[in-house]
Amino acid sequence: MFESGYEALLVALDPLRLLWLALGVLVGLCVGLLPGLGGTVGMAILLPFVFGMDPYSGIALLIGMAAVVHTADTFPSVLLGVPGSSGSQATIMDGYPLAQKGDAARALGAAFFVSMVGGIIGAASLFALIGLARPLILALGPPELFMCAILGLSMVGVLARGAAAAGVLATLLGVMVGLIGLAPQVGQYRYTFEEPYLFDGIPIAVMALGLFALPEMVDLVAADRSISRVSKLAGSRLTGIRDAIRNRWLVVRTSVLGTAMGIIPGVGGSVVDWIAYGVTRQTVKDNSQFGKGDIRGVIGPESANNAKEAGALVPTLLFGIPGSGTTAMLLGGLVLLGVQAGPAMVRDRLDVTLAIVWSLALANILGTAACFLLAGYVAKLSLIPAKKLVPFLLVIMTVAAYQATRHWGDILAFLAVGLVGWVMKQVGWPRAPMLIGYVLAPSAERYLHLSMSLHGFDWLLRPLVIVLGLLVLVIVFGSQIFRLRRGKGRRPGLGDMAGRM
Amino acid sequence: MMRTYSFPRRHRRWFLGVLCAASLALTACGTGDGGGDDEAAEADGEQSQVDESAFYYDKELEIIVPFEAGGGTDSEARFMAPFLQEHIPGSPTVGVVNISGAAGTIGNNQFALEREHTEATSVLYSSASSFLPWIFEEPALELNYDDLVGNFVSQVGGIVYVRCDTGIDGPEAFVEQAQDMQWVAGEQTPDSLGAHLLLAYDMLGLEHNAVMGFEGRGPARVAFEQGELNINWDTSPSVPSDVDPLIEDGVACPVFTIGQASEDTLEADAMFSEEPYNLPTFAEIYEQIHGEPPSGPEWDAYLALTRAGWTNQKVMWLHKDAPPEAVEQLRAGFEAMTEDPEFQSQAEELLGPHPKLVGDDVDPAVDGLRDFPEDIRNWIMDFLVENYDHPDPR
Numbered sequence: 042m043f044e045s046g047y048e049a050l051l052v053a054l055d056p057l058r059l060l061w062l063a064l065g066v067l068v069g070l071c072v073g074l075l076p077g078l079g080g081t082v083g084m085a086i087l088l089p090f091v092f093g094m095d096p097y098s099g100i101a102l103l104i105g106m107a108a109v110v111h112t113a114d115t116f117p118s119v120l121l122g123v124p125g126s127s128g129s130q131a132t133i134m135d136g137y138p139l140a141q142k143g144d145a146a147r148a149l150g151a152a153f154f155v156s157m158v159g160g161i162i163g164a165a166s167l168f169a170l171i172g173l174a175r176p177l178i179l180a181l182g183p184p185e186l187f188m189c190a191i192l193g194l195s196m197v198g199v200l201a202r203g204a205a206a207a208g209v210l211a212t213l214l215g216v217m218v219g220l221i222g223l224a225p226q227v228g229q230y231r232y233t234f235e236e237p238y239l240f241d242g243i244p245i246a247v248m249a250l251g252l253f254a255l256p257e258m259v260d261l262v263a264a265d266r267s268i269s270r271v272s273k274l275a276g277s278r279l280t281g282i283r284d285a286i287r288n289r290w291l292v293v294r295t296s297v298l299g300t301a302m303g304i305i306p307g308v309g310g311s312v313v314d315w316i317a318y319g320v321t322r323q324t325v326k327d328n329s330q331f332g333k334g335d336i337r338g339v340i341g342p343e344s345a346n347n348a349k350e351a352g353a354l355v356p357t358l359l360f361g362i363p364g365s366g367t368t369a370m371l372l373g374g375l376v377l378l379g380v381q382a383g384p385a386m387v388r389d390r391l392d393v394t395l396a397i398v399w400s401l402a403l404a405n406i407l408g409t410a411a412c413f414l415l416a417g418y419v420a421k422l423s424l425i426p427a428k429k430l431v432p433f434l435l436v437i438m439t440v441a442a443y444q445a446t447r448h449w450g451d452i453l454a455f456l457a458v459g460l461v462g463w464v465m466k467q468v469g470w471p472r473a474p475m476l477i478g479y480v481l482a483p484s485a486e487r488y489l490h491l492s493m494s495l496h497g498f499d500w501l502l503r504p505l506v507i508v509l510g511l512l513v514l515v516i517v518f519g520s521q522i523f524r525l526r527r528g529k530g531r532r533p534g535l536g537d538m539a540g541r542m
Numbered sequence: 543m544m545r546t547y548s549f550p551r552r553h554r555r556w557f558l559g560v561l562c563a564a565s566l567a568l569t570a571c572g573t574g575d576g577g578g579d580d581e582a583a584e585a586d587g588e589q590s591q592v593d594e595s596a597f598y599y600d601k602e603l604e605i606i607v608p609f610e611a612g613g614g615t616d617s618e619a620r621f622m623a624p625f626l627q628e629h630i631p632g633s634p635t636v637g638v639v640n641i642s643g644a645a646g647t648i649g650n651n652q653f654a655l656e657r658e659h660t661e662a663t664s665v666l667y668s669s670a671s672s673f674l675p676w677i678f679e680e681p682a683l684e685l686n687y688d689d690l691v692g693n694f695v696s697q698v699g700g701i702v703y704v705r706c707d708t709g710i711d712g713p714e715a716f717v718e719q720a721q722d723m724q725w726v727a728g729e730q731t732p733d734s735l736g737a738h739l740l741l742a743y744d745m746l747g748l749e750h751n752a753v754m755g756f757e758g759r760g761p762a763r764v765a766f767e768q769g770e771l772n773i774n775w776d777t778s779p780s781v782p783s784d785v786d787p788l789i790e791d792g793v794a795c796p797v798f799t800i801g802q803a804s805e806d807t808l809e810a811d812a813m814f815s816e817e818p819y820n821l822p823t824f825a826e827i828y829e830q831i832h833g834e835p836p837s838g839p840e841w842d843a844y845l846a847l848t849r850a851g852w853t854n855q856k857v858m859w860l861h862k863d864a865p866p867e868a869v870e871q872l873r874a875g876f877e878a879m880t881e882d883p884e885f886q887s888q889a890e891e892l893l894g895p896h897p898k899l900v901g902d903d904v905d906p907a908v909d910g911l912r913d914f915p916e917d918i919r920n921w922i923m924d925f926l927v928e929n930y931d932h933p934d935p936r
Contacts, residue, residue: 084611084612085611085640088611088612088620089620089637089638092620092621092624093624178764179764179767179768182765182768182770183765183770223644223645223731224731225731225755225757226731226754226755227731227732227754227931227932227933228678228731228732228733228734228932228933229933235681235682237643237644237647237648237651237682238643238648240643240644240647240648240682241642241643241644241648306761306764360760360763360764360784361760361780361783361784362757362760362761362764363760366610369612369613370610370611370612371612372612373611373612373613373616373617374612376612376617376892377617377620377621379891379892381780381782381783381784382783383780383783383784383787384783384784384787384788385783385786385787388787446642446643446648447641448643448648487755487757490754490755491753491755491756491765494751494753494754494755495726495753495770
């Protein structure tokens with residue numbers, strides 16, 4: 042395996058292929074940088090070109106793009122407080138306050154560095170797991186996947202700390218929005234009011250932009266100031282790297298978590314950053330500054346979201362079951378390159394799989410290097426007064442929302458969700474639980490239905506289900522116990538915390 | 543104006559301008575007709591002499607795929623686009639546009655309502671999943687397939703396999719023991735392509751529990767491998783990569799093939815009736831189990847669904863308002879494409895050995911496809927409503 046790994050490296054280092062990789066990275070950086078555009082848009086741009094390319098070059102192009110979206114999407118999350126793609130919302134929580142304090146460069150430096158480390162840990166795990174992953178995934182039947190979805194939902198308790206009731210209500214609201222569209226087990230539409238736009242539900246890009254970006258824009262214009270409250274950018278990228286190295290175990294922990302969540306098919310890929318954020322906040326010493334600009338709140342989700350991309354490739358490549366829009370389109374791209382994903386990827390096309398691993402690792406390094414070079418300039422965005430910046434951003438975000446399905450309904454939905462998000466922000470309701478409820482509702486429903494149809498109530502006794510159930514209990518009640526033990530002195534103010542989520 | 547910040551005005555405007563332009567450009571590219579195709583077309587046009595009097599000379603032809611980029615139908619359309627560009631008289635620029643949503647309904651509706659059909663610059667590439675809503679009378683569908691003209695038909699085959707640990711290791715054992723077993727099958731929804739298989743299991747007299755709610759064939763195949771299901775099916779494009787390894791490992795044992803429908807009979811399958819599969823068709827296995835050939839309304843329904851779901855699975859359509867020379871030249875383009883040796887060798891590899899229908903073969907095929915008599919339609923819907931809790935659309 043290592044020998045073929047070395048051979049694959051030589052294949053990947055072919056100058057022409059490196060050029061394709063660089064081109065992919067460039068596209069990935071662009072779609073990541075623009076708020077609301079993500080990997081699916083990048084894939085849509087690149088797919089017309091891959092037909093007829095040699096498989097390794099095509100893979101370098103596609104993987105290069107997919108690998109770095111979550112490196113570059115940190116820019117808007119930190120600098121503007123709007124998600125650069127649907128995978129970088131949690132970075133806003135602490136990255137944006139850091140930018141407001143004038144520490145944007147430090148936050149960016151830390152984020153890019155851990156993105157790279159996370160991406161490389163993810164690629165290494167992919168390499169290590171590719172031979173062993175089939176039994177791992179086969180151990181996750183519908184009951185286990187249902188419990189994984191519940192595990193994700195239980196994180197809302199952590200994320201809504203200090204506003205538990207509002208958090209639960211926001212989650213339920215998200216669940217209801219998530220159920221719009223075709224019911225997963227009968228050919229019947231729910232809550233669509235016979236409007237074809239709603240048949241597939243509200244797209245995630247529209248939800249993310251509406252909930253997090255639009256309210257921020259409104260408040261920014263209303264306050265009429267630049268994002269940074271100080272007019273000089275202090276802090277340097279190197280400080281950020283030092284922060285990351287000081288928290289190296291956190292980086293490793295959340296990278297592994299991100300990879301693991303990516304592997305679980307169909308659950309949680311889009312909320313991995315929130316889960317990582319929640320876990321980071323629960324597991325570090327002294328979390329009183331979280332939500333006010335703690336660098337660890339940037340490091341956790343940023344390590345996880347790059348690592349996730351590698352994890353998500355495991356079910357995609359081995360079973361042909363994509364976990365996200367990006368990987369679904371990657372599968373199509375592979376077909377055009379003459380590669381069919383499936384069990385054969387390990388047996389007969391190991392060379393292709395290894396090329397993917399190397400492309401991932403190289404793209405992460407390249408993407409991070411590029412972002413470092415750009416960071417100094419882009420960080421100055423946070424100094425521009427809002428009334429000059431916001432119109433541009435609104436245009437970009439509206440276009441990005443429209444990009445989701447290219448139906449005028451996208452823009453209406455964007456405005457409607459934005460209004461809900463703004464009201465929630467004003468009254469101090471946490472918005473992250475709503476998004477988690479929205480993302481996980483369809484999987485939770487689907488897998489619960491499948492578990493019941495296949496096993497009745499017997500599935501409750503499966504060992505892995507019991508383990509996951511206990512984990513859920515620990516997460517839900519553990520935080521209460523933690524909080525009681527730590528005393529009330531450190532409890533963050535309600536509006537202060539929840540308002541920014 | 544007070545300059546309290548240090549970011550120079552000139553740079554600021556430049557940067558935002560670039561950001562904005564880039565985002566708009568990306569969106570334009572994202573709609574699917576990738577810019578690279580144009581250049582390729584022009585380069586080709588200069589080399590071989592282009593017929594300037596041709597209908598499609600200097601035009602852009604969009605292939606509307608009513609599904610996401612990256613799916614089976616999309617891959618086929620993207621694979622064909624460069625060949626069509628070369629072979630359609632006048633060498634138009636051919637681009638694929640994905641308009642996905644609601645099982646193809648959104649793309650179908652946009653094609654029907656928002657395209658200028660007399661210009662014939664939009665074709666629709668439908669598959670069984672976007673065609674079946676028409677059969678099942680989906681109320682939101684605005685497209686009437688009777689208003690369309692077929693230009694090209696692409697077939698697929700279907701294979702049904704069981705878990706070998708049921709003790710059934712092939713068609714013979716299946717004939718003997720299938721009716722004594724308790725089968726668990728996994729489908730998406732009752733009104734998807736799976737309806738056809740539910741009907742097949744029913745006709746064979748299989749005691750089966752059909753679990754609805756799987757996200758597609760991939761997840762159902764994983765559940766089969768996990769042992770949650772013990773009977774499953776797949777379409778030919780995914781068999782070499784996903785099902786063959788399971789057969790080699792002794793997990794999956796194939797038992798019969800869907801077959802291909804012609805007028806009133808079920809014919810052999812170009813892939814699964816051949817080596818190495820050598821599978822009996824549904825009609826053959828039915829006869830072996832029941833001792834007589836299939837007949838009656840359920841058999842008519844089976845044939846009609848075979849035509850719609852497999853034998854004519856993907857069809858390239860123009861609207862009937864298109865000028866006759868457009869139809870004629872587009873058909874000529876498809877015909878020339880299938881004669882291109884490069885297309886043939888790549889198609890065999892990418893799409894499998896199933897036939898592609900062009901020229902005179904297209905009209906009878908698409909007429910047969912759309913020939914869904916009211917009684918068959920009603921029979922199928924009754925079957926789904928009674929047995930699988932399908933909400934009655936009528």
